[in-house]
Amino acid sequence: MLATMTALADLFLNSTGRIGRIRFSAGAACLIGAWIAVDVFLRTPGWLHALIAAALLYSGFCVLSQRLHDRGRSGWWSGPILLAFALAWPQPMTLLGWIAVAGLAFVAVDLAILPGQKAFNRYGAAPGARHQSGATPV
Template identity: 45%
Template sequence: MNAKIDWSELFFSSTGRGRQMPFVIAGVILLIGLAFYESVVPEGLRFLLGLLVYPLLFFSGACVLSKRLHDRGRSGWWSAVILVAFVMVWPQPEGFFDFIGVAVLVWAFVDLTLMPGERGMNRYGPPVRVVEEAAT
């Protein structure tokens, strides 16, 4: 099966379901984009440009997470918990309460990258494979 990924749909829409591999690729792209932005942009410009860049990255991350959560049969609102945990520990955990953020991120990593999506139809629609095969 060689289904193409609709990248704009993946990064800018929170509806539907998302498979594991596009989720992992999109997560890596977002993390590299964030690290690149923070390492290249000078400190003085980072706040000003950050008013545009950070909300865009946050929204795209929420969309990607929502699709994968939907595939696992969970509400996309769980992406808010995951993103808050990510913001708590970025770029590195420092305080005692960051342990909670790390625990949430470990749970999210295991659940969203290692576990398969629900088989068959769930309340968020049919599995992505069925949708892609029906479209061709």
């Protein structure tokens, strides 16, 4: 139980490291579902809505950053991605909104379908890779 809670906290509250496609897709689905629940179904006061939205945005930054790291990209790209999501939500009304939708479609294919880097990169080892070295532990 504690390991599961630690893994969830690491996924949603930590922007370092790398995650694979399945963990990214599951995390993104949870965040989008929570966003829909708060934005559409729950009638919360303005201050509570803003607090929940800020927490969901922070978690979105963390999940996106980890997946971008797995693809060998900087986590700073999560800012423009979330801005595009905000412009397109819930329905694009302007040309800029439709451009954001097109950009999000490209990003979704890139992050959810294409595999990450198999080798160690500047953000760490590949998700699920075991530490292999020739040295014997002391």
